[in-house]
Amino acid sequence: MIIWLNGAFGSGKTTCAFELNRRLPNSFVYDPENIGYFIRNNTPKEIHKSDFQDHGQWRLFNYEMLKYIATEYLGIIIVPMTINNHQYYEEIIQRLIDDGIILKHYILYANKETILKRLNKRLERGETWAKSQIDRCIEVFDTEITEEKIITDNRNIDYVVEEIAKISGVTLLPDKRTFLKKGVDRAITLIKHIR
Numbered sequence: 001m002i003i004w005l006n007g008a009f010g011s012g013k014t015t016c017a018f019e020l021n022r023r024l025p026n027s028f029v030y031d032p033e034n035i036g037y038f039i040r041n042n043t044p045k046e047i048h049k050s051d052f053q054d055h056g057q058w059r060l061f062n063y064e065m066l067k068y069i070a071t072e073y074l075g076i077i078i079v080p081m082t083i084n085n086h087q088y089y090e091e092i093i094q095r096l097i098d099d100g101i102i103l104k105h106y107i108l109y110a111n112k113e114t115i116l117k118r119l120n121k122r123l124e125r126g127e128t129w130a131k132s133q134i135d136r137c138i139e140v141f142d143t144e145i146t147e148e149k150i151i152t153d154n155r156n157i158d159y160v161v162e163e164i165a166k167i168s169g170v171t172l173l174p175d176k177r178t179f180l181k182k183g184v185d186r187a188i189t190l191i192k193h194i195r
Helices: 013-023 033-041 056-072 086-098 112-121 134-143 157-168 179-192
Strands: 002-007 027-029 076-080 103-109 149-151
Touching: 002 013, 002 134, 002 157, 013 027, 013 076, 013 157, 013 179, 033 056, 056 076, 056 086, 086 103, 103 157, 112 134, 149 157
Parallel strands: 002 076, 002 103, 027 076, 103 149
Antiparallel strands: none
């Protein structure tokens, strides 16, 4: 099974993905962004797109890798990735579903004010690329890619993770970490994934 966590940048996808991974035995976090960085590092700057998702190779490679992993790996694959272009959604997510892959797609949804607060906590001060995408993401998730939203405003990570598990039909291991240990783990995840 693939659990795909979609949502605006700053909606909590990566944090939730790694919390799920900690509590789901036989799970693996797959990061499609790595393919974007591979493309950027291995092609001339003159042909780079402003968004690496605009490279057809990015979409095709991620589709093929996820299909391969889903057919070879017996565990749960967790994918934290914003897809806010309906065509790209069709090329990766819908294509995997059409191929018979069990894929649960959730939009971690929050209002603009909440997302801005979260991005500011990540030290994204001023106008950043992630902030410039908020309005577009909200509009797309309201009109084009709309299924299975999990509202995250005024919800903590534990609540969101439990909700994802419940509607996915998976059982989480108990979280025996102390409050401090959870905070440290989440801070490390955040620091490792600031791009």
